[in-house]
Amino acid sequence: xNLPDKYKILVITLSDRAFRGEYEDLSGPMVRxxxxxxxxxxxxxxxxxxxxxxxxxxxLNELVGNASGSYNMIFTTGGTGIGPRDITVEIVRPLLSKExxxxxxxxxxxxGAGKPNALLSRGVAGITGKSLIYTLPGxxxxxxxxxxxxxxxxxxTLLMLHGIDSHGKDQ
Numbered sequence: 001x002n003l004p005d006k007y008k009i010l011v012i013t014l015s016d017r018a019f020r021g022e023y024e025d026l027s028g029p030m031v032r033x034x035x036x037x038x039x040x041x042x043x044x045x046x047x048x049x050x051x052x053x054x055x056x057x058x059x060l061n062e063l064v065g066n067a068s069g070s071y072n073m074i075f076t077t078g079g080t081g082i083g084p085r086d087i088t089v090e091i092v093r094p095l096l097s098k099e100x101x102x103x104x105x106x107x108x109x110x111x112g113a114g115k116p117n118a119l120l121s122r123g124v125a126g127i128t129g130k131s132l133i134y135t136l137p138g139x140x141x142x143x144x145x146x147x148x149x150x151x152x153x154x155x156x157t158l159l160m161l162h163g164i165d166s167h168g169k170d171q
Contacts, residue, residue, distance in 0.1 A: 003158065003159070003162055003164070004072055004162075005045060006044075006045040006047065007039065007047075008046070008047055008049075008071045009035055009047065009048045009049070009071060009072065009075070010048075010049050010051065010067045010073070010075070011028050011031045011032055011035075011049070011050045011074075011075050011076075011077070012028075012050075012051045012053060012063060012074065012075070012076045012077070013025045013027055013050070013052045013076075013077050014053055014054070014055050014060060014079040014138070015052070015054070015078050016055050016085060018052055019052055019053060025052050027077040027078065027136070027137075027138050027139065027140050027142075027143045028077055029050075030144060030147070031075045031136065031143055031147060032048050032050060034144070034147040034148075034151065035048060035073075035075070035151075038151045038154070051063060055078070055079055055085040055086070055087055056087075057087045057090070057091050060087065060091045060092075061091050061095075064076075064091070064092060064095055064128060064133065065095065067129075067131065068095065068129025068131045068133075069130060069131075070130075072130070072131060072132065072158070073131060073133075073134075073154075074128070074131050074132070074133040074134070075133075075134050075135075075136060076088050076092065076133070076134070076135045076136065077136045077137070077143055078136075078137070078138035079138070080121050080123040080135050080136065080137050080138075081120060081121065081122070081137065081138075082120055086122075088123075089123065089124055089135060092124055092126075092128070092133060095128040096124070096126035096127060097127050097128065097129075099124060100125040100126050100127070101124070103125050103134075103149065103150060104121075104123050104125050104134075107145065107146055107149050108123075110145075110149070111142075111145050118145075121137045121142070123135040123136055123137065123146070125150075132154075132158070134146070134150055
């Protein structure tokens with residue numbers, strides 16, 4: 001198998017208040033910025049679409065379900081906490097054919113050691129359809145932390161997803 005000639009990436013921000021225009025979405029653009037830097041550093045062709053939706057389980061389920069057949073990577077931001085409107089994990093987890101728990105567990109432990117509130121994030125990662133999906137918290141600082149760790153593993157993850165054995169080789 002081969003890697004795609006051009007990666008299609010979807011970034012979904014879930015926020016009732018940003019959707020209503022009460023404040024600007026900053027976390028989705030931060031995801032985009034960090035992905036762009038990574039993709040450029042790898043010399044990979046890519047396109048990024050951004051969607052801003054309210055904390056709506058039906059909309060999220062429909063968006064991820066439709067995207068999982070046509071996007072290589074999906075990143076969500078928001079909705080991973082324990083509040084009554086935090087629904088991302090409940091919607092995404094059942095859509096996963098394979099969960100990748102280690103990356104999110106590592107991030108929670110690394111950042112939770114210094115900031116115990118980080119341990120309250122319930123984000124998940126895995127494969128849905130043909131897509132990698134990562135569910136990130138909604139704060140810009142948390143997005144930076146999560147994306148830093150995710151991007152350290154993403155090249156190997158994509159190779160594995162496409163059946164390319166890179167074990168024992170320099171990445």
